[in-house]
Amino acid sequence: AQKITQTQPGMFVQEKEAVTLDCTYDTSDPSYGLFWYKQPSSGEMIFLIYQGSYDQQNATEGRYSLNFQKARKSANLVISASQLGDSAMYFCAMREGIAGGYNKLIFGAGTRLAVHP
């Protein structure tokens, strides 16, 4: 069964340092997509980064990068040079079947990140 696991309920990081948020997934479908979303205290879900299962390179978007290790079924989010505004809940999500039409997202439990000055 499809599953997303985020083992870190909470993380702390010092401002300007890098932090890695863990995400592992389980699927039997060879085609899938992995997403990270940020949810600040205001509640909205903000899309950060996407990685397709067939992508050869790790995805990057500004200060965000996705450390995709397919054999280990992990898709960790790396935030470089943390800022106070990065304090939020972060969700890892998976969509199966890039070409198959299964569009629903499966979410992990989330990791709450606190950035300290």
Next chain:
Amino acid sequence: EAGVTQFPSHSVIEKGQTVTLRCDPISGHDNLYWYRRVMGKEIKFLLHFVKESKQDESGMPNNRFLAERTGGTYSTLKVQPAELEDSGVYFCASSTGQETQYFGPGTRLLVL
């Protein structure tokens, strides 16, 4: 370009009452999704529209929930009658297809 909008932002109702949530997707997005997060649990998929058709409603919890998307534009999610366990945050998302889903700000529902 306007993002996904949801109305209301908050709703407090009593058990047994009816509540209707509305979602306006990003213009041109044929795909519309409803998700919810009940207290202390993970965000769960409810259903998926492609234009006005229900593509996947496997996540709808029971027949007290009714989703519609007349004309393939905005969507409504009605809960009738509401129960205590329906409390949570209801998110709507939209996409152009197999691409990234963009979420709205959510509706916080509290059933007393």
